[in-house]
Amino acid sequence: MNGQGFTVTGVSKTYGGAGEVRALDGIDLTVGEGEFVVLLGRSGCGKSTLLEIMAGLQRPTTGTVRLGGREITEPDERIGVVFQDPSLYPWRTVGRNVELGLELAGLPKGRRRAVAQEHLELVGLPDAGNKYPRQLSGGMRQRVGIARALATRPDVLLMDEPFGAVDHLTRLQLQHDLLRLWAEDTRTVVFVTHDVAEAIVLADRIVLLTPGPGRIARTWDVPRPRPRTLGDPGLTALREEIYAQLEDTGTWEKEGQPR
Numbered sequence: 001m002n003g004q005g006f007t008v009t010g011v012s013k014t015y016g017g018a019g020e021v022r023a024l025d026g027i028d029l030t031v032g033e034g035e036f037v038v039l040l041g042r043s044g045c046g047k048s049t050l051l052e053i054m055a056g057l058q059r060p061t062t063g064t065v066r067l068g069g070r071e072i073t074e075p076d077e078r079i080g081v082v083f084q085d086p087s088l089y090p091w092r093t094v095g096r097n098v099e100l101g102l103e104l105a106g107l108p109k110g111r112r113r114a115v116a117q118e119h120l121e122l123v124g125l126p127d128a129g130n131k132y133p134r135q136l137s138g139g140m141r142q143r144v145g146i147a148r149a150l151a152t153r154p155d156v157l158l159m160d161e162p163f164g165a166v167d168h169l170t171r172l173q174l175q176h177d178l179l180r181l182w183a184e185d186t187r188t189v190v191f192v193t194h195d196v197a198e199a200i201v202l203a204d205r206i207v208l209l210t211p212g213p214g215r216i217a218r219t220w221d222v223p224r225p226r227p228r229t230l231g232d233p234g235l236t237a238l239r240e241e242i243y244a245q246l247e248d249t250g251t252w253e254k255e256g257q258p259r
């Protein structure tokens with residue numbers, strides 16, 4: 001276990017400009033060391049805003065975020081971030097993309113190579129190092145994004161719809177691989193999705209956000225062993241409960257697609 005916990009206290013965010021948008025209001029959230037928390041909610045409820053604030057990529061209008069007791073006000077070496085679009089540099093090989101954070105950290109070239117290769121192996125791409133991103137599938141590129149985030153050995157992984165752009169089967173495989181990586185080296189994970197099934201398969205705890213402004217409506221513990229299948233009766237009940245709560249907010253259609 002090498003994770004660190006987050007404490008989000010009274011976080012609100014209002015985007016300025018012509019039409020003010022209250023994206024978040026009064027978010028209080030604790031994520032324990034080594035815990036896998038999923039932020040679930042429809043499009044526009046402030047999931048990305050909250051994740052970016054936790055990553056130090058944005059400042060809240062009010063409130064604070066602490067990681068291991070230290071306030072987060074800017075990007076932090078203890079935090080790795082994975083977005084839906086892995087944004088790989090097309091002119092760099094896959095290996096050199098994974099090396100990016102290590103370059104910034106000043107690691108010597110030979111060591112960078114070795115660490116990048118080690119992390120490509122970890123995500124199931126042992127032979128991809130000398131290829132270019134365009135030679136990989138979408139799912140493989142997303143794995144490279146994960147390898148890049150893990151290569152600097154962050155204590156915490158923040159993931160914003162990381163599997164949102166890949167096909168269903170690839171998505172299931174990536175979920176499985178992520179859980180394997182997490183089990184091998186447990187670190188704190190905060191994972192954003194609007195997919196109820198994905199939340200149930202992955203999370204220790206599901207945090208449901210509702211929009212206008214984004215607030216925490218409810219949280220659920222998912223006390224089932226992994227790997228989980230949605231056929232598990234305990235999970236079917238939970239799934240129904242989450243959908244019922246979403247329907248209460250009048251903004252959801254069954255099977256996880258926001259209107």
Ligand SMILES: Nc1ncnc2c1ncn2[C@@H]1O[C@H](COP(=O)(O)OP(=O)(O)OP(=O)(O)O)[C@@H](O)[C@H]1O
Pocket residue numbers: 015016021022023041042043044045046047048049050194
């Ligand atoms: N840079 C910005 N400037 C102004 N408004 C913004 C900005 N970023 C987000 N918003 C607004 O804040 C609200 C929350 O957006 P956010 O992207 O955090 O939600 P989300 O739940 O992650 O949505 P999605 O699932 O579609 O990514 C939305 O109303 C959005 O339009």
